[in-house]
Amino acid sequence: MRETRERIVPSGTPAAGLVRVTLPAALTEFTGGRSTVAVPGAPAPVSDILAGLGAAHPGARDRLITDRGCLRPHVNIFVDGENIRFLSGLDTPVPNGAEVVVLPAVSGG
Numbered sequence: 001m002r003e004t005r006e007r008i009v010p011s012g013t014p015a016a017g018l019v020r021v022t023l024p025a026a027l028t029e030f031t032g033g034r035s036t037v038a039v040p041g042a043p044a045p046v047s048d049i050l051a052g053l054g055a056a057h058p059g060a061r062d063r064l065i066t067d068r069g070c071l072r073p074h075v076n077i078f079v080d081g082e083n084i085r086f087l088s089g090l091d092t093p094v095p096n097g098a099e100v101v102v103l104p105a106v107s108g109g
Contacts (some may be wrong), residue, residue: 040092
């Protein structure tokens with residue numbers, strides 16, 4: 001077996017690409033206090049990366065996605081600095097090695 005960041009992959013198995021996901025403090029309760037986690041599965045759409053996040057850290061995905069599979073209105077997700085709301089939403093492609101940042105929406109007056 002060989003080790004990759006945060007997981008073990010059987011020898012001879014090609015490792016899925018990793019994505020670095022940065023979460024706000026409010027979600028670190030699901031990741032053992034870590035604000036940045038590695039999620040395997042890239043390249044893939046954001047929805048698949050979030051599914052991988054939820055599989056590795058139960059409860060985290062539910063805070064980001066509604067029961068109907070839509071991005072919650074108070075959540076912003078960026079792939080390599082680009083807001084997915086202005087790209088293809090949850091279908092936005094995430095390349096291997098990308099950085100996905102989750103930020104709560106800020107409002108005020």
